[in-house]
Amino acid sequence: MRMRRIRNNKVMREMVQETTLEVKDLIYPLFVVEGENIKQEIPTLVGQYHYSVDMLDTEITELENLGIKAVILFGIPDNKDSTGSGAYEKNGIVQKAVREIKSKHPEFIVITDVCMCEYTDHGHCGILDECGVVDNDTTINYIAKIALTHAEAGADIVAPSDMMDFRVRAIREELDKNGFKNVPIMSYAAKYASSYYGPFREAAGSAPSFGDRKGYQMDFHNSNEAMREVELDLDEDADFIIVKPALSYLDIVRRVHDNFNTNLVVYNVSGEYAMIKEAIKQGLLSEKIIYENLICMKRAGAKLIITYHAKEIAKMIGER
Ligand code: PBG
Ligand code: ZN
Numbered sequence: 001m002r003m004r005r006i007r008n009n010k011v012m013r014e015m016v017q018e019t020t021l022e023v024k025d026l027i028y029p030l031f032v033v034e035g036e037n038i039k040q041e042i043p044t045l046v047g048q049y050h051y052s053v054d055m056l057d058t059e060i061t062e063l064e065n066l067g068i069k070a071v072i073l074f075g076i077p078d079n080k081d082s083t084g085s086g087a088y089e090k091n092g093i094v095q096k097a098v099r100e101i102k103s104k105h106p107e108f109i110v111i112t113d114v115c116m117c118e119y120t121d122h123g124h125c126g127i128l129d130e131c132g133v134v135d136n137d138t139t140i141n142y143i144a145k146i147a148l149t150h151a152e153a154g155a156d157i158v159a160p161s162d163m164m165d166f167r168v169r170a171i172r173e174e175l176d177k178n179g180f181k182n183v184p185i186m187s188y189a190a191k192y193a194s195s196y197y198g199p200f201r202e203a204a205g206s207a208p209s210f211g212d213r214k215g216y217q218m219d220f221h222n223s224n225e226a227m228r229e230v231e232l233d234l235d236e237d238a239d240f241i242i243v244k245p246a247l248s249y250l251d252i253v254r255r256v257h258d259n260f261n262t263n264l265v266v267y268n269v270s271g272e273y274a275m276i277k278e279a280i281k282q283g284l285l286s287e288k289i290i291y292e293n294l295i296c297m298k299r300a301g302a303k304l305i306i307t308y309h310a311k312e313i314a315k316m317i318g319e320r
Contacts, residue, residue: 018299019295019298019299020298021291021294021295021298021313021317022317023066023067023068023069023314023317023318024067024069025298025303025304025305026068026069026070026304026305026307026310026313026314027070027071027072027111027265027304027305027306027307027310028063028068028070028071028072028306028307028308028310028311029048029071029072029073029074029306029307029308030051030056030059030071030072030073030074030097031048031049031050031051031074031076031203031204032050032051032052032053032056032073032074032075032076032093032094032096032097033050033051033052033076033093034052034076034077034078034093035052036052036054037052037054037055038050038051038052038055039051039052039055039059042199042202042203043202044198044199044200044202044203044270044274045199045200045203045270045273045274045308046274046277046281047277047308047312048203048273048308050076050203053093053096053097053100054100056097056100056101057100057101057104057105060101060104060105060108061105062311063108063310063311064105064108066311066314066315066318067314067318068310068311068314069108069109070108070109070110070111070156071101071108071109071110071111072111072112072113072159072306073094073097073098073110073111073112073113074094074113074118074204075087075092075093075094075097075118075119076093076118076204076205077092077093077118077119080118080119080120080121081119081120081121082120082121082122082127082128083120083127083142084116084119084120084127084142085119086119087115087116087118087119087142087146088142088145088146088148088149089149090149090152090153092149094112094150094153095149095150095152095153096153098110098112098150098153098154098155099153099154102153102154103154109156109157110154110155110156110157111155111156111157111158111159111186112147112150112155112157112158112159113159113161114143114146114147114150114158114159114160114161114162114171115143115146115160115161115162116139116142116143116146116162117162117204117206117208118204118205118206121209122208122209122210123206123207123208123209124208124211124213125139125161125162125163125164125213125216126138126139126142126143126162126164126216127139127142132210132211133215134164134215134216136164136165136166136216137166139162139164139167140164140165140166140167140170141170143160143162143164143167143170143171144167144170144171144173144174145174147160147171147174147175147185148174148175148178148180151175151178151180151183152178152180155183156183156184157183157184157185157186157239157240158171158175158183158184158185158186159185159186159187159188159240159242160185160187160188161188161191162188162216163188163191163213163216163217163218164216165232166236168185168187168233168236168237168238169236169237171185172185172236172237184239184240185237185238185239185240186238186239186240186241186242186265187233187238187240187241187242188242188244188267189226189229189230189232189233189234189238189241189242189243190218190226190229190230190241190242190243190244190249190252190256191217191218191242191243191244192217192218192219192220192244192245192249193212193213193214193217193218193219193220194217194220194244194245194269194271195271196245196248196269196270196271196272197245197269197270197271198270198271198274199270199271199273199274200269200270200271203270223251223252223255226243226252226255226256227255227256227259230256230259230260230262231260234260234262238262239263240262240263240264240265240304241256241260241262241263241264241265242265242266242267242306243256243264243265243266243267243302244266244267244269245267245268245269245271245272246266246267246268246269246272246297246302246305247268247272247293247296247297249266250296250297250300251300253266253297253300253301253302254300254301256301257300257301257302258301263303263304264301264302264303264304265302265303265304265305265306266297266300266302266304266305266306267306267307268293268294268297268305268306268307268308268309270308272293273307273308273309276289276290276293276309287312287316290309290312290313290316291313291316291317294307294309294313
């Protein structure tokens, strides 16, 4: 068959397209801070902002008008301590943000990132043992407690990003015990220890004060290990599986897609966004690159994409 007969014609070309990108595939990350009347641009993430809770209503209305259905929330507290207590306070920053959004936009899907690194004074994603190493088994009890406070505030989905072992099961048990059987878990199942998170850590003030996250996040030399991580999280009853980062990790996305029947999500992370924005700003790349990249994520097998590009791509898709 000569594909050119079809390719030469724009309409036919579109008719045979195998991959599509729709606005409902997009999840938009939002950073929430304490205070009032704050909408402040994040220096490391141009076009992204820190919002105080009172500014969320307007922002969500804008997202709804663009057809975007879901956000994932990150909280930046004023105070941090060794046990990250701000993460599981009833009146913590994320809990307040969830209540605010759900009270005004009940249909809008609010996903919460469940982790401790924004709340601990040492910046690690868990509780440290006496040697200064993250204690997996202690941490998962805290993680479950955080997830419960998010569900109590009205979160639709909880998304643990800490990469501790058995935390999906711990969260599931805690939610079920407290009447939240219907709140799904979106697990960062294959999350690599990556330099691509740099701009986010600046934005969230969550860089570890010593060491790195290689003890709990995955080694980017490995791919089989990701299959095992995904399998374990599915056994523990995860409802969605996240692979992260996205662009340089599409081989992992494809393998997860082919090996597991699950709701597969990719996280197009901060460093990927920052690189692309800078290249566009410098005139090196056309902004069409954003659409191309997101299509490639879908082609690799992703169902949903968490991306800082959500608003601009929603506008682009609308104009196509
Ligand atoms: C918290 C968390 C991180 C990201 C999402 N949740 C940072 C990290 O693990 O250091 C990264 C998101 C991004 O880079 O856009 N654990
Ligand atoms: Zn973390």
